[in-house]
Amino acid sequence: MADYTVDQTLDCSGLLCPMPVVKTNKAMKELxxxxxxxxxxxxxxxxxxxxxxxxxxGHELLLAxxxxxxxxxxxxxxx
Known part of the structure; x- marks a missing residue:
């Protein structure tokens, strides 16, 4: 069990490179x-x-x- 909570979920299903990274970068700016x-x-x-x-x-990838x-x-x- 993870010792953290997920604060926001971003669904990039169906998107191809580079869009998941682009959308992740934008979402991280809001956190x-x-x-x-x-x-x-x-x-x-x-x-x-x-x-x-x-x-x-420099952000921490906790799970992949x-x-x-x-x-x-x-x-x-x-x-």
């Missing part, structure tokens, strides 16, 4: 530091894309998992 965004995508490329985006932006063709990410805003 307060310490809040967690859940992003759901169906694009298989979203896993390496989100890992790279988190490294580049695939389940039944959906990719779920939990990202904590760090700054």
């Amino acid at each position: 307060e530091v310490g809040q967690v965004l859940e992003m759901i995508a169906t694009d298989p490329g979203s896993i390496p894309d989100m890992e790279a985006w988190a490294r580049q932006t 998992q695939e389940e039944e063709g959906k990719y779920r990410f939990h990202i904590k805003k760090t700054h």
